[in-house]
Amino acid sequence: MRSLPPLNALIAFEAVARTGSVASAAEKLFVTSGAISRQLKTLDEFFETNLFEKQGRGLALTPTGAAYFQRISIHVDGIRQATRHVQGDELRPVVRLHSHTTFATRWLIPRLSRFQVTHPRIDVRLTTSSEWNDSIDCDAAVRLGGGHWPGYEAMPLVANVLVAVCSPQLIQKSRPIDEVWLAGQTLLEVTSRPDDWNRWCEAAGFAPGTMARKRTFESSTLAYEAAQQGLGVVVAQEILVADELATERLIAPFDVRVDQGTETYYLVVPTGRRHRAGLRELRDALSAPQGIQATPGAS
Structure with a gap:
């Protein structure tokens, strides 16, 4: 029976696939980008195939990598939840939020800072990337577009x-x-x-x-x-x-x-996660009058 892949390489792979960036994964795991790259190479050698491919200056999951990530992500997340349970933190809601980098730094982070003051028990974990990737696994995301994505609920955040x-x-x-x-x-x-x-x-x-x-x-x-x-x-x-x-x-x-009318930034939530703990509070905070300039009539 074939052994499990190296666990450090597996954790590195999951982090890169989840954040969409080697640099972001390195920051989350408190290691260097070079260490993450070496772990990805180790995993490619284990499977004798590439799980990522170069796309511009970044990386994108190959079809094999995307399928593998989809299968293991639920288990890795399960390990995280079990760990929080042992640590006594299982009652603290965690919301994984993804955003475009520029929008995050210039609009979102100041509002998240205020949100954490008023909702200290909700753990918002923000990741960013320059472009959206369908392999990104999150509870909510900021996306730029017309407001209609199958399988997602969309709320406009600003006038563009x-x-x-x-x-x-x-x-x-x-x-x-x-x-x-x-x-x-x-x-x-x-x-x-x-x-x-x-x-x-x-x-x-x-x-x-x-x-x-x-x-x-x-x-x-x-x-x-x-x-x-x-x-x-x-x-x-x-x-x-x-x-x-x-x-x-x-x-x-x-x-x-x-x-730009309805072509703007939206907070999108997968329909299957609309009732996740902490999401309602986050959506309410980001839609507050002092937080947004919403596009009238957009949905």
């Missing part, structure tokens, strides 16, 4: 409005802020959001093809920071640069705001 922003240092009072001015600036783009500039320019009545100087960043966080440092102009999601706009670290030189 696009606005062009830049550092105040790019503005010269002697020069009009118009299409000619914009054509002379460097446009900051985000790899995962290739259509933002076209959408904004269409609303502004500008021709994006006349703007030749561009810089591309792999995340919105980097692009927003570059804009603050005066490297160019970026089309930002207004809700994610609200603090910078309020303190004038960024300004909106054009009075053009593009409302």
